[in-house]
Amino acid sequence: MTYNSMNGFGHDSFQENLISIDRSVSWRSLEKLRILVVDDNADDRELLALIIEQEGGEVVLAASANEALDCCQRVNINVLVSDICMPGEDGYTLIKKIRELSLPSQSQIPAIALSSSLSETYREQALTAGFQKYLLKPVDLDELIRAINELVT
Numbered sequence: 001m002t003y004n005s006m007n008g009f010g011h012d013s014f015q016e017n018l019i020s021i022d023r024s025v026s027w028r029s030l031e032k033l034r035i036l037v038v039d040d041n042a043d044d045r046e047l048l049a050l051i052i053e054q055e056g057g058e059v060v061l062a063a064s065a066n067e068a069l070d071c072c073q074r075v076n077i078n079v080l081v082s083d084i085c086m087p088g089e090d091g092y093t094l095i096k097k098i099r100e101l102s103l104p105s106q107s108q109i110p111a112i113a114l115s116s117s118l119s120e121t122y123r124e125q126a127l128t129a130g131f132q133k134y135l136l137k138p139v140d141l142d143e144l145i146r147a148i149n150e151l152v153t
Contacts, residue, residue: 038086048081065093110132112144
């Protein structure tokens with residue numbers, strides 16, 4: 001299932017699509033994981049939070065790179081999921097600042113970049129900056145869950 005913030009889901013369709021996610025795959029559980037979702041688009045943040053919570057994960061939300069950096073310094077985060085293109089400081093700057101934090105538990109957070117760009121340059125730049133995964137928007141929710149699981153196992 002994919003979600004496109006440009007088109008979105010109607011409320012009924014959204015609920016129907018949440019129910020239709022394949023639950024037969026055992027790797028899907030995100031229980032005991034605290035995931036920081038960073039996106040300047042409130043709808044995208046909320047959708048990702050709903051999906052992660054539905055899979056058992058705990059979500060911390062941030063609307064900007066500054067909020068996210070603050071969260072990383074105050075809260076134990078297991079995985080970062082961040083949009084790349086945000087006003088002010090972008091996702092590239094955020095991950096570079098996180099990688100420069102003094103404690104390994106903070107600086108080595110596994111990270112997933114989200115972008116609507118198909119450009120190989122964007123992907124390479126994200127991986128070079130410190131992200132381990134690069135996923136395209138609209139986000140394939142099964143792919144996101146799989147990527148989170150791969151980073152923590």
